[in-house]
Amino acid sequence: MAVVTMREALNQALREEMLRDENVFLMGEEVAAYQGAYKVTKGLLEELGGKRVIDTPITELAFAGLGVGAAMVGLRPIVEFMTFNFSILATDQIINSAAKMLYMSGGQFKIPIVFRGPGGSAFQVSSQHSQALESWFAYFPGLKVVMPSTPADAKGLLKSAIRDDDPVIFIEQERMYGNKGEVPDDADFIVPLGVADIKREGTDATIVARSLMVPVALKAAEVLEKEGVSCEVIDPRTIRPLDIGTIVDSVKKTNRVVVAEESHPFCGVAAEISSEIMERAFDYLDAPVKRVSGADVPMPYAKNLEDLAIPNVDQIVAAVRQVAYLD
Amino acid sequence: MRKRTPEPARVGAEDTSATGVMDQEMAETAAGSPSQQTRDVKSAQKNRLADVDRETLISIYRQMLLVRRFEEKSAEAYSSGKIGGFCHLYIGQEAVAIGAISAIRKDDYVLTSYREHAHAIAKGMSPESVMAELYGKSTGCSRGKGGSMHMFDKDVNFLGGHAIVGGQIPLATGVAFASKYKGTDQVTLCFFGEAAVNQGAFHESLNMAQLWKLPCIYICENNQYGMGTSLERAMSSQDISQKARAYDIAAEFVDGMDVLAVREATQRAIERARKDYLPTLLEVRTYRFMGHSMSDPGNYRTRAEIERHQERDPIKLFSASLKEEGVLTDSEFQSIEAEVKEQVEQAVRFAEESPLPAPEELFTDVYANPIEPGKH
Numbered sequence: 001m002a003v004v005t006m007r008e009a010l011n012q013a014l015r016e017e018m019l020r021d022e023n024v025f026l027m028g029e030e031v032a033a034y035q036g037a038y039k040v041t042k043g044l045l046e047e048l049g050g051k052r053v054i055d056t057p058i059t060e061l062a063f064a065g066l067g068v069g070a071a072m073v074g075l076r077p078i079v080e081f082m083t084f085n086f087s088i089l090a091t092d093q094i095i096n097s098a099a100k101m102l103y104m105s106g107g108q109f110k111i112p113i114v115f116r117g118p119g120g121s122a123f124q125v126s127s128q129h130s131q132a133l134e135s136w137f138a139y140f141p142g143l144k145v146v147m148p149s150t151p152a153d154a155k156g157l158l159k160s161a162i163r164d165d166d167p168v169i170f171i172e173q174e175r176m177y178g179n180k181g182e183v184p185d186d187a188d189f190i191v192p193l194g195v196a197d198i199k200r201e202g203t204d205a206t207i208v209a210r211s212l213m214v215p216v217a218l219k220a221a222e223v224l225e226k227e228g229v230s231c232e233v234i235d236p237r238t239i240r241p242l243d244i245g246t247i248v249d250s251v252k253k254t255n256r257v258v259v260a261e262e263s264h265p266f267c268g269v270a271a272e273i274s275s276e277i278m279e280r281a282f283d284y285l286d287a288p289v290k291r292v293s294g295a296d297v298p299m300p301y302a303k304n305l306e307d308l309a310i311p312n313v314d315q316i317v318a319a320v321r322q323v324a325y326l327d
Numbered sequence: 328m329r330k331r332t333p334e335p336a337r338v339g340a341e342d343t344s345a346t347g348v349m350d351q352e353m354a355e356t357a358a359g360s361p362s363q364q365t366r367d368v369k370s371a372q373k374n375r376l377a378d379v380d381r382e383t384l385i386s387i388y389r390q391m392l393l394v395r396r397f398e399e400k401s402a403e404a405y406s407s408g409k410i411g412g413f414c415h416l417y418i419g420q421e422a423v424a425i426g427a428i429s430a431i432r433k434d435d436y437v438l439t440s441y442r443e444h445a446h447a448i449a450k451g452m453s454p455e456s457v458m459a460e461l462y463g464k465s466t467g468c469s470r471g472k473g474g475s476m477h478m479f480d481k482d483v484n485f486l487g488g489h490a491i492v493g494g495q496i497p498l499a500t501g502v503a504f505a506s507k508y509k510g511t512d513q514v515t516l517c518f519f520g521e522a523a524v525n526q527g528a529f530h531e532s533l534n535m536a537q538l539w540k541l542p543c544i545y546i547c548e549n550n551q552y553g554m555g556t557s558l559e560r561a562m563s564s565q566d567i568s569q570k571a572r573a574y575d576i577a578a579e580f581v582d583g584m585d586v587l588a589v590r591e592a593t594q595r596a597i598e599r600a601r602k603d604y605l606p607t608l609l610e611v612r613t614y615r616f617m618g619h620s621m622s623d624p625g626n627y628r629t630r631a632e633i634e635r636h637q638e639r640d641p642i643k644l645f646s647a648s649l650k651e652e653g654v655l656t657d658s659e660f661q662s663i664e665a666e667v668k669e670q671v672e673q674a675v676r677f678a679e680e681s682p683l684p685a686p687e688e689l690f691t692d693v694y695a696n697p698i699e700p701g702k703h
Contacts, residue, residue: 104472105487106467109479166694241699
């Protein structure tokens with residue numbers, strides 16, 4: 001196994017899948033000549049050529065729709081949003097076309113497309129560039145939503161997403177592109193969609209975390225270990241379809257759960273997970289489910305305010321202490 | 328009837344004399360009195376008749392009549408509660424879909440808006456499957472899941488039926504992109520109303536289509552009303568074909584009441600698309616005789632205005648030309664009318680007798696690769 005960054009792992013997945021299937025092509029703003037705004041697509045134009053790696057104008061609605069149209073007739077587009085903030089312009093095509101095409105055509109037109117790019121908060125880029133939109137997309141039947149938290153997951157899940165015959169929203173985290181981790185060398189390595197991963201085993205409390213919150217939750221678990229609280233950290237990895245079974249199994253063991261997320265709390269994914277836990281494991285709970293979410297405000301610019309808006313280790317530790325009645 | 332080779336393409340982006348400019352004949356037609364307009368279309372149509380073989384002319388006429396009668400029957404079924412939801416009728420605009428689709432091959436693609444029953448039938452879908460879809464039956468082209476606004480048939484490359492104004496324009500651009508990517512010579516026809524021209528999707532798509540040279544033919548069916556809002560009240564610059572200039576795309580203004588004019592303009596666009604992967608914008612001036620949908624009281628326009636346009640009913644104009652030129656006799660007209668009537672009645676019988684979708688169909692077709700979470 002080689003140690004690579006999340007950025008490199010994603011690049012490997014793109015390259016391998018494009019070499020594997022000539023119907024796969026990549027398009028988006030600055031993906032080709034510029035080699036990607038975040039260098040995820042570095043080297044791909046040179047290796048695969050301009051037919052397969054395509055710079056688009058800044059025209060998110062139409063290139064998202066163009067991808068969906070191409071997918072209707074057998075191509076397998078990967079559409080990069082420079083950041084998912086810009087996908088907001090393309091939501092008509094993602095929701096009204098990609099998500100519903102198979103259903104409203106009575107099963108005739110599948111849409112094998114991946115919409116990918118960074119989402120969530122970055123480094124002081126303020127309100128319009130710091131949004132976690134997974135709950136929007138996860139709301140819609142017809143879409144699959146994936147959020148990796150390690151380089152290995154990023155590579156394995158992206159390969160699965162590209163091979164999947166449904167539209168997949170693949171949200172990377174801008175702050176995590178430089179994170180390093182071991183990635184299997186095997187070209188056939190994939191991580192299946194819809195399967196949660198237990199990132200750390202524990203017995204006293206469950207922390208459900210995704211994307212940027214996974215390393216934060218793991219640090220919180222280390223802190224709590226020293227206090228004698230053993231935490232299990234579960235990363236759903238796929239938001240839709242959600243592997244609630246793995247989460248519920250953990251809750252049945254630990255009887256206490258904290259759901260951590262970077263996004264706003266209202267109508268968020270943590271709210272959904274909390275509700276599912278209550279419906280499926282109410283009798284196993286020794287405390288109400290506790291959420292730790294991003295602040296319910298647009299993201300501020302000032303460094304100190306931005307830090308306050310994003311959940312941190314201390315907040316997760318405090319939440320676990322609360323559900324364990326240690327305070 | 329003589330057969331002639333089609334005229335070479337006469338309008339290209341490089342040909343500024345024609346790009347986006349209404350030709351003289353059309354300008355006069357648009358400006359003249361109704362009776363003058365009728366005479367002009369007739370004389371133009373007669374000239375065009377000579378270029379088309381008899382079999383094709385009859386097929387075009389039969390299809391126009393079929394979709395007219397089909398829509399009349401749909402209106403009836405809607406009024407008696409057999410068809411639900413929205414139902415946008417095509418009556419008055421038949422020359423556009425029939426004329427354009429008569430010019431393409433079976434393996435070419437068609438995408439359009441929610442006013443698409445005629446396009447679906449013209450592309451080769453059976454009236455039965457279209458009517459059954461309107462009835463919400465399991466035998467419908469979309470198995471009862473799409474309805475009036477979402478007809479699809481993969482077997483004939485009819486790719487919908489899209490109900491967000493302008494939403495099909497990027498999709499069609501993508502279908503054309505795929506033809507070029509795969510190296511085929513298939514072309515894509517993308518129909519939309521003039522109101523869609525105000526959407527960003529139109530402008531964004533035309534930009535990419537010419538930038539990347541995609542074989543997409545954009546057919547704007549300018550029926551002069553976006554629901555109840557007239558073109559004049561919605562568009563600052565109303566010369567739609569002119570807008571192609573902004574993207575360096577070849578364009579033509581076409582009389583949408585003359586089915587052969589639409590066919591010929593589409594043929595010129597097809598030649599550009601097949602040979603050189605070039606897009607075209609056609610502004611086809613037409614008029615819908617019915618409301619925007621079945622629930623439209625239509626109080627935004629006068630009876631007189633509608634009647635003025637009905638004088639140029641595309642089916643009446645075409646049948647008069649066919650008759651005057653001796654293509655069809657009275658008895659042939661009558662037998663076509665009878666055949667079409669029977670076809671539509673058969674479609675209704677089929678829809679009436681077909682079963683509803685089974686309840687378990689509610690949960691099928693959401694995903695092509697359904698995943699049971701937690702299972703490797």
